[in-house]
Amino acid sequence: MSSFKKEWQFKTVFFKFFIISLYNILFLVNSPYLSASEDYSPKFAAMDWSPFGWSDEQGSQGLFVEIFNLINEISGMKGTITLMPPARIAHGLDHGLFDYAISYRDPSVFGDLHYLEDIGCFRNLVVSLDGRPVRKLADLHELRVAFSAESPFSIKYAPLLESMNIHIKSFKVPKSETIFTMLIRGRVNAVVVNEALLFSHYDGSLYKKSEKTYSSQKFATPLLLERVPISLIESKLLKSHRYHKTLQQVISGSEFRQGLKQLYKRYGLSSVTSCNPPAIEKQ
Secondary structure, three states: OOHHHHHHHHHHHHHHHHHHHHHHHHHHHOOHHHHHHHHOOOEEEEEOOOOOOEEEOOEEEOHHHHHHHHHHHHHOOOOEEEEEOHHHHHHHHHOOOOOEEEEEOOHHHHOOOEEEEEEEEEEEEEEEEOOOOOOOHHHHOOOEEEEEOOOOHHHHHHHHHHHOOOOOEEEEEOOHHHHHHHHHOOOOOEEEEEHHHHHHHHHOOOOOOOOOOOOOOOEOOOEEEEEEEEEEEEOOOOOOOHHHHHHHHHHOOHHHHHHHHHHHHHOOOOEOOOOOOOOEOOO
16 A cells, blocks of 8 residues: 555544544533533522521621531532522422522421431520410410511411410511510510521621610520421532532531531531431420
8 A cells, every 4th residue: 555545544534533523522512511510600599587698788698608608618619699588499499490508408398309418407496585484385375476487387386286276376577687576575475486596686796686675574495396407408400410429528528517516606506417306396
């Protein structure tokens, strides 16, 4: 075979290889999968309820926002976070509007979602005044009780209280900053809150609260209702699976766990690992 023919065959093979390679490169560059996995920034959502999340002139703040910032810092991701009510979070995850959410794990609110992992725990409490303490569920009978409009209290406890012939007058509160003022001023007899919100009422440094009028009023020892897991929730319509493994590595690492302990301590949470027992407390 002449050297010219060999050279021609080599150039033909090289040209075909070049064309195929160029086609593959152009296909990958324009592939939506690559766009999602390489260039896509994960979208997070968190509950818009102080002290877990709130917004002011300094931007988004709160415990769940700080957990998100910790994940971003350790993983190197450039994710974004949006604050909204739990019902909208559930809708957004179901429809792929968000990739992840940092919130509490409660099927009565969120339904059947994919909980990636529990990363903490908080307690829901009934807080009353020292002059008329609520020490058990039966003490709620004929009392005025306030709770968050986004709280699962009415879903979980209304049937239970009715079955026990305990009748309450419910007040749904749209903003956490006002709930203790209602109790202190005597508009209600008891409030249902989480321990972080109660801690922030005493601490005063975590978020802007309403004025502390009638601060001479003393709270009774809170009644423990339940322990609720804090969880990282993943959308079943995840746009980029690249971050699934990354997040699992982050939340199982010692750096993240140590950062959580510091955050939970600052926000007054008593348990930083798991809820034991997770169910509604026996009365």
